[in-house]
């Protein structure tokens with residue numbers, strides 16, 4: 560059974576924050592390919608079929624930093640962030656996303672400052688991460704000076720950073736050449752790659768080519784045959800017990816087709832991934848947290864460090880969401896991923912910058 564939900568207490572707390580709570584526990588709404596039509600999505604909001612009260616109870620903790628354990632397809636809370644530090648972790652890393660250095664509209668005139676707060680939060684972590692992953696849109700318009708600024712700020716964490724591109728990072732005249740020259744050394748094709756740390760296999764996928772001018776989606780994102788063939792070979796000889804972490808900028812499951820928030824050929828990738836016992840998919844691009852569980856594959860979109868985007872709705876396009884003064888930090892954040900010893904499933908902690 561597919562389950563998807565916004566895991567953001569910010570959406571629940573009331574006030575002038577967004578109050579729509581998309582929840583579906585039905586294959587009718589989230590079909591087996593993970594696709595959801597516009598109509599289904601809106602219907603799902605109305606029905607909120609899966610223990611909405613229980614979900615809200617869980618989500619009410621998320622804004623204060625709950626340790627989520629995703630085991631057997633059912634998310635459950637293990638405790639607060641402070642408890643996580645006491646656990647014996649096999650591997651801890653942090654996901655940041657959508658820094659958009661160079662953005663200057665009212666939704667956040669200073670994304671460098673909020674990125675700095677995100678890095679400060681990482682530096683203050685009791686259990687330091689082994690490395691960072693950045694799931695794309697480091698820059699807003701693919702300018703070297705924007706990447707320079709981002710690298711300088713992110714470098715303050717003193718950690719290795721694994722990048723994948725967002726569509727805003729491949730907006731140079733050569734459609735990605737500048738990004739690949741800077742961040743893509745040693746990668747395959749147009750920037751995909753894999754690596755292993757502490758027995759966990761990481762795969763960085765690229766699905767940000769094919770956008771129209773002005774960063775408008777031309778439809779759902781695409782991985783393409785070359786990348787899919789590489790992925791099949793990359794996974795073919797690995798043990799099914801190897802925990803897998805997949806990073807891609809645009810969600811690999813269809814969050815909202817109308818706005819291009821999905822990947823048309825992701826099903827082919829899932830066919831290679833489904834035999835593994837633990838697959839965690841980390842996405843960016845939509846600047847808000849959604850989760851979905853499909854068997855042993857869990858999907859998580861991330862908050863931005865720059866600005867929130869509008870939640871799925873009837874508007875023809877998504878857009879930066881201007882929130883009330885002083886509340887921006889509640890809509891931005893970082894994600895910590897802990898692989899705990901004796902468990903192949905990671906625990907994910909989403910912490911807003913404001914906390």
Ligand SMILES: [Fe+2]
Nearest residue numbers: 657696725844
């Ligand atoms: Fe973005």
Ligand SMILES: [Fe+2]
Nearest residue numbers: 696725726844
């Ligand atoms: Fe993006």
